Amino acid sequence: MTDTRALDPEVLPVGLDGYLVRFALTPEPAAMTAARRFATRIEEATPEGVVEIAAALVSVLVRFEPSVDRALLQTHLTGMAEEIVSGPLDLPAPTRRWTVPVAFGGEEGPQLAQAAKAAGLTVTQAVDEICAADLRVLTIGFAPGQPYIGLMPEHWNLPRMSELNPSVPAGALVVAVRQFVLFGAESATGWQQVGRAAFRTFVPERAEPMPLRGGDAIRFARATADEIARLSEDNDRMGGAQLEVLR
Amino acid sequence: MTALTVKRADGILTVQDMGRPGHLAQGLSRGGAMDRRALLEAAALLGARAPLAAIEMAGAGGQFSVDAPTRIALTGAPMSATLDGEALRWNATHLLQPGQLLQIRGARSGVYGYLTAAGGITSEPWLDSRATHLSIGIGTPLAAGDALPCGDDPAPERPAHGLAPESRFDGGTIRVVDGPHTALFDADVLEAFYATAFTRGPRGNRQGVQLAAEARFTTDHAKGLASDLIGPGDLQMTGDGVPYVLMAECQTVGGYPRIGTVLPADLPIVAQAAPGAMLRPRRVSLDEALAAARPEEAELRDLAGRCAPLVRDPATIHDLLSYQLVSGVTAGDDLDRG
Numbered sequence: 061m062t063d064t065r066a067l068d069p070e071v072l073p074v075g076l077d078g079y080l081v082r083f084a085l086t087p088e089p090a091a092m093t094a095a096r097r098f099a100t101r102i103e104e105a106t107p108e109g110v111v112e113i114a115a116a117l118v119s120v121l122v123r124f125e126p127s128v129d130r131a132l133l134q135t136h137l138t139g140m141a142e143e144i145v146s147g148p149l150d151l152p153a154p155t156r157r158w159t160v161p162v163a164f165g166g167e168e169g170p171q172l173a174q175a176a177k178a179a180g181l182t183v184t185q186a187v188d189e190i191c192a193a194d195l196r197v198l199t200i201g202f203a204p205g206q207p208y209i210g211l212m213p214e215h216w217n218l219p220r221m222s223e224l225n226p227s228v229p230a231g232a233l234v235v236a237v238r239q240f241v242l243f244g245a246e247s248a249t250g251w252q253q254v255g256r257a258a259f260r261t262f263v264p265e266r267a268e269p270m271p272l273r274g275g276d277a278i279r280f281a282r283a284t285a286d287e288i289a290r291l292s293e294d295n296d297r298m299g300g301a302q303l304e305v306l307r
Numbered sequence: 308m309t310a311l312t313v314k315r316a317d318g319i320l321t322v323q324d325m326g327r328p329g330h331l332a333q334g335l336s337r338g339g340a341m342d343r344r345a346l347l348e349a350a351a352l353l354g355a356r357a358p359l360a361a362i363e364m365a366g367a368g369g370q371f372s373v374d375a376p377t378r379i380a381l382t383g384a385p386m387s388a389t390l391d392g393e394a395l396r397w398n399a400t401h402l403l404q405p406g407q408l409l410q411i412r413g414a415r416s417g418v419y420g421y422l423t424a425a426g427g428i429t430s431e432p433w434l435d436s437r438a439t440h441l442s443i444g445i446g447t448p449l450a451a452g453d454a455l456p457c458g459d460d461p462a463p464e465r466p467a468h469g470l471a472p473e474s475r476f477d478g479g480t481i482r483v484v485d486g487p488h489t490a491l492f493d494a495d496v497l498e499a500f501y502a503t504a505f506t507r508g509p510r511g512n513r514q515g516v517q518l519a520a521e522a523r524f525t526t527d528h529a530k531g532l533a534s535d536l537i538g539p540g541d542l543q544m545t546g547d548g549v550p551y552v553l554m555a556e557c558q559t560v561g562g563y564p565r566i567g568t569v570l571p572a573d574l575p576i577v578a579q580a581a582p583g584a585m586l587r588p589r590r591v592s593l594d595e596a597l598a599a600a601r602p603e604e605a606e607l608r609d610l611a612g613r614c615a616p617l618v619r620d621p622a623t624i625h626d627l628l629s630y631q632l633v634s635g636v637t638a639g640d641d642l643d644r645g
Binding site (some may be wrong): 070072073074075076080082084085086087091111112113114115116117118121123126152166199201202203206262264269270272273274275290 | 433434443445491499531533558559568
């Protein structure tokens with residue numbers, strides 16, 4: 061159970077057609093859980109006139125049609141947010157789970173050893189913990205389909221590196237601040253690359269260009285570099301990622 | 308089907324429509340035309356019920372031809388345009404015949420001009436939109452030789468129409484409402500921001516436009532802020548306190564504080580401000596902004612009501628004497644075809 065006393069949700073206008081339901085200004089774990097719970101709740105019971113719901117780490121954007129009674133919607137959202145922070149703050153049970161093959165260490169994860177050491181673990185322990193963790197897609201952003209995945213236990217609260225990784229390849233699994241990013245394209249990053257997946261989170265021509273959704277459970281499965289190379293040849297670039305629908 | 312062929316591309320030409328809303332949760336911003344009003348004006352001029360996919364021309368146009376008679380609308384940043392050497396009026400429709408060469412040169416003011424064929428571009432949509440989204444590799448700039456499929460003109464005989472556009476091509480006042488981060492800025496910073504006459508800075512593209520001034524506008528709360536959802540119109544302060552207005556192809560999530568949001572109705576002014584143009588932010592209340600807001604469908608209806616058939620000034624018709632001015636019955640579209 062997370063301490064929820066500090067959470068003071070706000071419902072703030074965004075432009076002319078949105079409200080932002082914000083649980084904190086900084087990325088506190090309790091606020092992340094609250095935002096995810098709120099997003100799940102409002103996706104299941106979407107108020108009339110709401111046209112879009114998108115969750116960031118600690119906030120949820122609700123966009124609506126101009127005809128909506130703004131005051132009524134604001135009251136409704138405030139009530140929902142208050143209910144969320146006063147209730148148990150566990151992550152909602154996921155409705156979907158992905159298993160994503162990842163090759164750890166070596167050329168596929170050149171910073172695995174230093175990340176493990178910073179977390180106070182051996183390399184084997186580190187990979188075991190990553191593959192055993194109960195992880196969720198916390199948010200998707202900065203590029204289409206690109207997930208922020210977490211949260212790892214507190215000893216994975218690794219700072220961003222002061223020296224940027226000038227270039228990590230598409231599929232790089234990088235870690236910092238108890239989270240992973242699975243990069244959709246070659247990028248520069250201050251996070252440490254611990255592995256690489258063949259799964260591409262954004263493929264425009266695929267039937268589902270951006271298959272991940274906020275709240276999806278993620279399980280990383282150990283694979284060899286050869287297996288990842290072979291899975292990379294799949295046309296759909298799903299890279300062996302398997303989806304289970306849980307309920 | 309009608310093909311609209313790019314014979315030469317001088318500016319950065321991309322196919323744009325009203326974009327693909329609804330995918331923020333998956334990290335995809337709406338994209339679409341930088342000056343949405345210009346697509347509404349084109350639809351109004353052409354008598355279309357909804358905006359059509361068009362060619363957005365950044366800075367300059369190029370040379371174009373068609374393989375079937377079709378009307379075109381020229382809207383957005385006024386550019387010098389000629390049809391087989393004859394000057395064409397901007398903010399108007401014209402009939403293009405196969406074999407004729409449409410030439411569109413540099414913008415006289417503003418940044419983004421639009422060339423819309425009456426049947427609209429009908430290339431294969433992606434997620435229900437044909438908009439090129441350069442930053443994520445959806446589509447590419449058009450190049451010489453590209454032939455764009457367009458719908459046939461439903462009414463090529465419809466007389467040419469013109470429209471006096473809302474002035475927005477030399478900067479101006481941009482109305483801004485407070486957003487979720489406004490309260491992070493001290494009152495004196497907000498006051499200074501709204502007292503500043505900015506110029507459109509040298510940095511700008513379909514993702515964002517820099518506002519330049521000597522002053523910097525920072526907040527002590529910028530460090531450690533959780534990344535949040537962002538969108539077109541947001542006035543984002545980079546780490547050194549330089550404001551950027553986020554535009555059509557902005558990311559969906561960002562970590563910088565935002566001082567407010569430019570009203571959608573005023574975003575075309577930002578889009579069309581060329582480097583050096585003056586932009587003055589004016590803080591308005593949400594109530595004032597809502598009272599002034601018009602849905603785009605309503606704006607299109609208003610614009611359609613303001614379109615009028617083009618009356619050509621005889622003084623500008625060089626082959627005046629070749630027209631049947633008095634006698635005989637004509638199809639009534641001579642002047643349009645002239």
